[in-house]
Amino acid sequence: MPLPSGVVVKELTFSVGDLPEVRDFAALQARRVGMRHDSIGDYLVAVNEVATNAVTHGAAKARMRVWCDGGDLLVGVHDDGHWVPDEPPGMIAPHDYSTSGMGLWVARRLTKELVLRTGQNGTELIMRFKLP
Template sequence: MSEMRFTAEQLPSVRRFTEALARRYKVSEGLIGDLVIAVNEIATNAVRHGSPHAELSMWTEDGSVIAEIHDSGTWTPADAPGGTPPPPEAEGGMGIWVARQICSAVNIRTGINGTVVRLELSPTARYI
């Protein structure tokens, strides 16, 4: 497992970290950029809406790449947040929806210890 703590100012480092690990984990070239986008969307949400500092952990599990973003903020998500696209006039609110389009699984846990968003990129999943 590889981990990094980050702030909003360090989001470019989050993208570089994700890309480097995706290459190390042998993610296909066609999916590396997509994984970087999904992680960046959730990492951005974490430091904009959750807490000033957040943590990204990445590892492989049963052939899939797992990325977990943890912040200390709490919230009450709507049923299956990001299940439908935001309206065309929306200026935000696309992060979870984008991640759901890219990843084979997106799981959100929130409680007194903060929020954890787990992204899974499976090599056998079909992506939009």
């Protein structure tokens, strides 16, 4: 996703073994831009679900970008995988006894907006979080 010029973007490349660092990086960025303390837990759950999906279903390496737009914090996670969902991701609740397949459903409920783009250059999922 091209960003307007002048937007400050923080970026991290990661693999599955780096997921703890992904959460630390995301938390630091949220605190730096003033996300409310009581919102950070839900934010990190959503970020972790999407980042984990990227490196377990998409590609061995992924990239996270974090930036602000207006009064919101945006997190984009990109991997080189290609995925064509049957329906918009995370719209249908998992079955009561599901043990997987809940990540995007959970992330969608914890974000202001969740957008998935996939194509020849990989898959990117962008989450929007409200700031105070």
